[in-house]
Amino acid sequence: MRGYADINLLLSIAVAILSLLIISPYVFTYEATRTASVGEREARVAERESSVAARESNLYWKSIPPPDVTQDEEEECNHDTILLRELEFTKREAGLHKREASIARREAWLVDNWPH
CATH class of the missing domain: 1.20.5 (Single alpha-helices involved in coiled-coils or other helix-helix interfaces)
Incomplete structure (x- = not known):
């Protein structure tokens, strides 16, 4: 056993x-x-x-006026001017987010519909 x-x-x-x-x-x-x-x-x-970081950086640098076009410090420090620049930058960022969302949707569609 x-x-x-x-x-x-x-x-x-x-x-x-x-x-x-x-x-x-x-x-x-x-x-x-x-x-x-x-x-x-x-x-x-x-x-x-x-x-995305490169595009955001590019948008940031585009939002700053070139040195030869810089206005007086008094005008540049004007609260309204700063608000307008911030608003413009926010609009550009919103456009970037929309493009990113569109890219994400297209990528998701490709992943779902890609032939296996």
Whole structure:
């Protein structure tokens, strides 16, 4: 009886090892594919964030008048002038947000409708 128990234990261990050897490549391949997919998404998001930051920076620098056109300090410090510049900058930012939302909608549509 002791011999049968040892053989059953050895067979169980052998089956478990074989199962791991057969199944593990599929699991590792799936995990590697999933990790690569996440890495690609992270890269796209980072690229998009960089693009948005560059556009925002560009908008900021465009909102500042060139040095040779700068008005007197009194006029530049005028509360109304500052409010108008802030309003213009806010409008430009709103336009940027709308474009980003449009891009996000188009990307979502492509993800949903891309042929597999």
